[in-house]
Amino acid sequence: MPLNLKYSDRLNKLPPYIFAEIADIKRRKRKEGVDLISMDVGDPDIPTPKLIVDALIDEVQKPENYHYPTRQGEPDFLEAIAQWYKIRFNVDLAPSSQIIGLIGAKEGLVNVARAYVNPGEVILIPNPSYPVYENGATILNGAVPYIMPLKEENIFLPDLDNIPSEIIKKSKLMFLNYPNNPTGAVITSKFLKEATEFADDNNILIVYDNPYSEFTFDDYIAPSILEFTSNHIEINSCSKIFNMTGWRIGFALGEKSIIGGLKKIKAQIDTGIPSFIQRAAIKGFQEYKNERKPPIVQDTMDIYEKRRDILVDGLNKIGWKTEKPKATFYVWTKSPEPNSMEFSKKLIDIGVVTTPGIGFGKFGEGYIRFALTEPVDRIEDAISRIKKIL
Ligand SMILES: Cc1ncc(COP(=O)(O)O)c(C=O)c1O
Structure with missing residues (x-):
């Protein structure tokens, strides 16, 4: 007979981890053969120096x-x-x-x-x-x-x-x-x-x-x-x-x-x-010689900057008003629809994976977060896909 195991009260108080939910949807979509452009998790696609x-x-x-x-x-x-x-x-x-x-x-x-x-x-x-x-x-x-x-x-x-x-x-x-x-x-x-x-x-x-x-x-x-x-x-x-x-x-x-x-x-x-x-x-x-970034860091940031500009300029061009962040590799922008989970599901349907703002708490509702974790050509592809549903 299996044990009658129950999570502790402490563990039961935790809400589901939103990234796990998105990961499930991604797995399903991949199985269906959808080509996913992954801009959800903050996990760099660029290798370690x-x-x-x-x-x-x-x-x-x-x-x-x-x-x-x-x-x-x-x-x-x-x-x-x-x-x-x-x-x-x-x-x-x-x-x-x-x-x-x-x-x-x-x-x-x-x-x-x-x-x-x-x-x-x-x-x-x-x-x-x-x-x-x-x-x-x-x-x-x-x-x-x-x-x-x-x-x-x-x-x-x-x-x-x-x-x-x-x-x-x-x-x-x-x-x-x-x-x-x-x-x-x-x-x-x-x-x-x-x-x-x-x-x-x-x-x-x-x-x-x-x-x-x-x-x-x-x-x-x-x-x-x-x-x-x-x-x-x-x-x-x-x-x-x-x-x-x-x-x-x-x-x-x-x-x-x-x-x-x-x-x-x-x-x-x-x-x-x-x-x-x-x-x-x-x-x-040890590569740091002064407060400025050494090439092993600056080279990465140059890549993210280019991606940031392509994404933000591209979104603005198709009518999705978005501003350029001064830092991080995230672009945080008002969702075209108030329910961020629903809108990000629509984005996943066209193969663009983002994180709904609600995943970061109730004051994140109404926003979508893009992580700059795809190369420029994939970001351009994402923009042309999004254009079709805006
Ligand atoms: C704000 C913030 N703190 C901490 C972490 C986790 O960093 P680490 O990989 O060092 O655990 C993250 C990862 O995305 C983050 O965004």
């Missing part, structure tokens, strides 16, 4: 890299990150106490909440946003989400003055993410100062999720929150910077006392990133 792949081939052959990795991260990896933050953001960090390796940013976002928030306490969550803030980090940890709407009229920044004082009193942590997924918005220095003052005054830890720090266009340079304050924690990742989503490597940075909580949690859950992966990633960071 050769320099990093070559370093991996080298490192994976060294038996010293086969052991359990050092719990916090290999010292040379932590040192490379510290040097990168100095060169890139002019932030000084002690590698041995103020940086910890993560199995991708996602893991750190969930564990930092687990380290600092008790069941029933509030986490302030922007909406629309990366679904892990509300689900994995908040609901799964027994915390209570408080939604901060990101509205276009407020350049997709939350309105901190609108948070009720009884919520502020119960709040322990706030997620912020700029350059922003899904809106492509960037932060202003004024807002970053305002947010850190608000958080300091109310004893709220900001988790500044910064994996798109290098995904910027034109002359825009994205900041680190650590340039403004050492009271909060930043999370970053190699996933987007070096097209390494599948390698699973990220890191968190902040004061020793803040990193300490993450270190204590992770000691009981995982054993870190394989050493050969850490050592391969070092090579990428």
Whole structure:
């Protein structure tokens, strides 16, 4: 007789993962023979730079890299990150106490909440946003989400003055993410100062999720929150910077006392990133000679910029009013129909896969997110397909 297994109450509280739903529809359509242009998941189609792949081939052959990795991260990896933050953001960090390796940013976002928030306490969550803030980090940890709407009229920044004082009193942590997924918005220095003052005054830890720090266009340079304050924690990742989503490597940075909580949690859950992966990633960071992107990053951004221009200009030409983002590899645009799920299903029917805004929360409804993860000719093909149904 099979066991009568039931998911825990905690797990039952989670909504379905929207990307899984889209993946199911994609699988079905592929089976039906539809040629899919995939612009839904934020997973770069461009390979990891050769320099990093070559370093991996080298490192994976060294038996010293086969052991359990050092719990916090290999010292040379932590040192490379510290040097990168100095060169890139002019932030000084002690590698041995103020940086910890993560199995991708996602893991750190969930564990930092687990380290600092008790069941029933509030986490302030922007909406629309990366679904892990509300689900994995908040609901799964027994915390209570408080939604901060990101509205276009407020350049997709939350309105901190609108948070009720009884919520502020119960709040322990706030997620912020700029350059922003899904809106492509960037932060202003004024807002970053305002947010850190608000958080300091109310004893709220900001988790500044910064994996798109290098995904910027034109002359825009994205900041680190650590340039403004050492009271909060930043999370970053190699996933987007070096097209390494599948390698699973990220890191968190902040004061020793803040990193300490993450270190204590992770000691009981995982054993870190394989050493050969850490050592391969070092090579990428060592390419930075100043705050400007080195060719291994800039070349990728040039490709995304071209794709962004082709997509946005193309959409505008066929009457779908869309603006160019200053950062990220997402184009966030008002859906021609108010129900974003329904409209994105119509797009899948013609083989154009996007993510409906509702997948990022209720304030994402009415929008569609395109990821710039297809080459120019495929984007042009997508535009001519969309033209037929607009
Ligand atoms: C805002 C944001 N944070 C974190 C992540 C996850 O990054 P990682 O691959 O390092 O876990 C993503 C991935 O798309 C993201 O968009």
